[in-house]
Amino acid sequence: MIIEPKTRGFICITSHPTGCEQNVLNQIDYIKSKGKIAGAKNVLVIGASTGFGLASRITSAFGSEASTIGVFFEKPPSEGKTASPGWYNTAAFETVAQNAGLYAKSINGDAYSKEVKAQTIKLIKEDLGEIDLMIYSLASPVRTHPESGIRYKSTLKPIGDTFTNKTVDFHTGEVKEISIEPGTEEDIENTIAVMGGEDWEMWISELKKENLLSSNFKTVAYSYIGPKITEPVYRKGTIGKAKDHLEKTAFTITNLLKDIGGKAYVSVNKALVTQSSSAIPVIPLYISLLYKVMKEKGVHEGCIEQIQRLYSERLFLNQVPQDSEGRIRIDDLEMRSDIQAEVSKLWEQASTETLPSIGDLEGYKNDFFHLFGFSYDQVDYDKESNEIVSIPGLQ
Numbered sequence: 473m474i475i476e477p478k479t480r481g482f483i484c485i486t487s488h489p490t491g492c493e494q495n496v497l498n499q500i501d502y503i504k505s506k507g508k509i510a511g512a513k514n515v516l517v518i519g520a521s522t523g524f525g526l527a528s529r530i531t532s533a534f535g536s537e538a539s540t541i542g543v544f545f546e547k548p549p550s551e552g553k554t555a556s557p558g559w560y561n562t563a564a565f566e567t568v569a570q571n572a573g574l575y576a577k578s579i580n581g582d583a584y585s586k587e588v589k590a591q592t593i594k595l596i597k598e599d600l601g602e603i604d605l606m607i608y609s610l611a612s613p614v615r616t617h618p619e620s621g622i623r624y625k626s627t628l629k630p631i632g633d634t635f636t637n638k639t640v641d642f643h644t645g646e647v648k649e650i651s652i653e654p655g656t657e658e659d660i661e662n663t664i665a666v667m668g669g670e671d672w673e674m675w676i677s678e679l680k681k682e683n684l685l686s687s688n689f690k691t692v693a694y695s696y697i698g699p700k701i702t703e704p705v706y707r708k709g710t711i712g713k714a715k716d717h718l719e720k721t722a723f724t725i726t727n728l729l730k731d732i733g734g735k736a737y738v739s740v741n742k743a744l745v746t747q748s749s750s751a752i753p754v755i756p757l758y759i760s761l762l763y764k765v766m767k768e769k770g771v772h773e774g775c776i777e778q779i780q781r782l783y784s785e786r787l788f789l790n791q792v793p794q795d796s797e798g799r800i801r802i803d804d805l806e807m808r809s810d811i812q813a814e815v816s817k818l819w820e821q822a823s824t825e826t827l828p829s830i831g832d833l834e835g836y837k838n839d840f841f842h843l844f845g846f847s848y849d850q851v852d853y854d855k856e857s858n859e860i861v862s863i864p865g866l867q
């Protein structure tokens with residue numbers, strides 16, 4: 473079949489198997505080019521199919537020759553519909569990993585559920601015995617609570633006041649003003665229930681109960697802070713409350729792991745184009761200006777560069793560098809004062825007319841289409857592509 477991108481709102485509803493494979497191969501090549509990392513050997517990644525989680529899985533496997541189990545929630549192909557990109561990404565990753573002699577298996581289902589946790593535990597028991605690293609990289613709009621059955625929805629709203637600022641529709645390039653009404657107390661609680669730390673803690677306590685964590689076990693969850701401009705809708709908004717909770721949970725988990733010498737970390741990562749971030753208002757405009765400035769200064773990074781640096785320059789050092797709140801920072805380049813000063817200046821000037829020259833809208837769009845396997849120079853999109861119905865290590 474010939475597959476073309478079809479966008480609906482902020483998402484693309486088609487994805488390209490060969491292009492997704494290209495995305496994975498590029499990331500693997502990057503990790504190989506950077507040399508070995510003395511990291512973990514048995515790694516569980518929750519949210520392993522796209523974005524930061526996929527980059528973490530690739531870095532573990534091809535940087536440290538780790539055995540990896542990936543958990544994710546992706547759609548297989550069905551009649552007239554392509555699979556979701558994480559499906560093709562995982563098929564490509566597991567094919568290359570297994571050909572390289574690396575253990576790579578996966579579970580496709582709701583990571584918040586008891587069933588998926590039980591299935592993962594069974595697989596670790598049978599195949600790996602124990603794990604020494606767990607990456608928690610879930611990004612989801614909803615969570616059904618495993619005890620109460622209540623279905624929570626997360627929101628991206630300011631708290632207290634209505635927030636009005638600029639945003640861009642990156643498909644058309646139109647810069648316009650938007651106003652977002654403040655969230656209610658209930659919105660805050662629901663967002664914390666979905667994107668806070670409760671599920672991360674549940675995973676770790678289940679794994680520990682089953683004695684599946686090695687001594688010196690580490691777990692890392694990903695967070696974001698960002699600049700003043702996005703604060704009302706991000707860090708000081710409903711999602712920010714969930715990130716506060718996630719960050720607090722790291723201390724709770726570390727406490728839980730005391731007897732085995734384990735530790736939980738939060739890594740604050742850079743703003744990047746992923747399926748999750750393209751849905752957040754205001755952020756795409758910020759990212760397109762940020763990309764422009766960081767590329768000009770030669771310090772731009774994608775997910776794979778970020779995680780390579782997390783592993784090689786932070787997580788596996790004898791002394792893990794942390795900020796005053798105990799967080800690992802790989803958003804250091806994004807937050808550099810010269811970069812932020814430049815972005816704020818451009819923010820003032822940004823309009824539909826100026827953005828093509830002062831921002832990196834093209835880079836944004838390119839990254840967006842890359843997420844779905846499109847716009848890769850190396851791929852011939854006029855060629856029929858084969859559907860990929862199975863993932864080699866899928867349980």
Ligand code: NAD
Pocket residue numbers: 518519520521522523524525543544545546558581582583584609610611612694695696740741742743744745746747748749
């Ligand atoms: P993403 O959308 O690319 O990845 C989300 C992953 O979670 C996918 O593997 C998906 O399959 C999986 N998933 C979603 N719901 C699931 C469910 N119910 N069960 C199992 N798997 C499920 O997102 P991302 O941007 O890589 O985000 C990962 C983490 O990084 C999030 O905590 C996010 O807040 C954080 N982060 C993102 C950015 C950014 O700019 N994108 C910056 C800093 C931190």
Ligand code: NA
Pocket residue numbers: 519520521522523524525526609610611
């Ligand atoms: Na991810």
